Amino acid sequence: MATVMIDLKRLGDVKAPAGFAERVLAQAGMADSYAVFETVLGPVYVAWSRLGVSAAMRSKSAAEFQEWFEREIGRRLVRVDPPADLAGKISDQLSGKRRLRFDLRGLTPFSQAVLEKTLQIPRGQVRPYGWVAREIGHPAAVRAVGTALANNPIPYFIPCHRVVRSDGVIGNYGGGGPEAKKNILSLEGVQLARLQRLAQSGYRYEGVKSTKIFCFPTCYHGRHAREENFVFFHDETEARAAGYRPCKDCRPAVA
Template sequence: MRTEADTLEKLRGRLAEEAQAEGLIDVAYRTIDSPIGSLLLAATDQGLVRLAFANEDHDVVLESLASTVSPRILRTPARLDTAARELDQYFEGRRWRFDLPLDFRLSRGFRLSVLEHLVQIGFGATESYTEVAAAVGNPKAVRAAGTACATNPLPVIVPCHRVVRSDGSFGNYLGGVETKRYLLDFERRTAIAGSAR
């Protein structure tokens, strides 16, 4: 026997399919569970535009996307299946690099340069904010490199967690220091186990 929740979910699915077929969705989103909590994934036709931690308040993030990208936002889980699958593989230790198309429209200028560099930092490796600033051509912009990491709209996928202070301490992290610690420890252990094979 079908419950009211099942009927509502089926209706939402049909609405999403029809809206997508008509080209009425500019931003599709879904949430997934992960070892670091609930993650919001949002994508445009160009690619993944936002990944948000639970502590950011997913509703606030969606409101921000509505004002900065488009108000035509709809929960469309199937459109983000590839992103969800790659994140699952990452947290299982089977994926060390993401192959997703990314939409960097929420970052510009120096911040965008930093994000483009971050994807080059290897799984299980770290760089200091000073090294990141130098790598993007502005060695004196250490604080700006930190700001670029702090405002990264695609954490985990664009691995700002791999950037630490020069003394090796973690610094701040959008998902919280414990999340950064978890990701760095997880990647280090996984990389060691992978190289031992």
């Protein structure tokens, strides 16, 4: 009798496994989970909640990532073994094959609007800062758009690298400076040299003679036109005066 009781009592001394409380808190939505993933960009720390991916950084260490996340996003972070399918989803997202869901809580409504708009820029294309500002209904807030993008907690995934200055300068990039930005854009198929040549000559739009439509230079719609069928415009007035209307897809101007 006594042995049984003592044995049973020992069962009561069992400790919960390491990390148990953290896993429970993450499941209850009180902490985000994170893991490090090997991607085309090298190792990237990725955090996610039940709502979607909440952060991604090429941090030097787990501690650095965790410290940055808790400061910037203001939620707790728990390192976990990633779900089996997440690595595949991440590489699909980075190669443009799918869209993940994102969790942008903790950002201001303005930043959220900027990032959501940025998500709509297709792979291989770029838009000016002013375009984002106009599209979200704050045409004067160009600098604020720049700030919101510079603080993008999910670079690469939310393609802030696809927003560039209209004068052709690639501009700074939180995800590793202008060089990193250029590399990623080239990887995505943007013809950077052409883009910069146009911008330096003051051309902001390209029109196709046969359609009489003008677009941003990287827009998908001009992709089949031969180079000699392009005309270039400095601004909207010039394009409209030549009888061209703005593309409904890249929306270089309000239609």
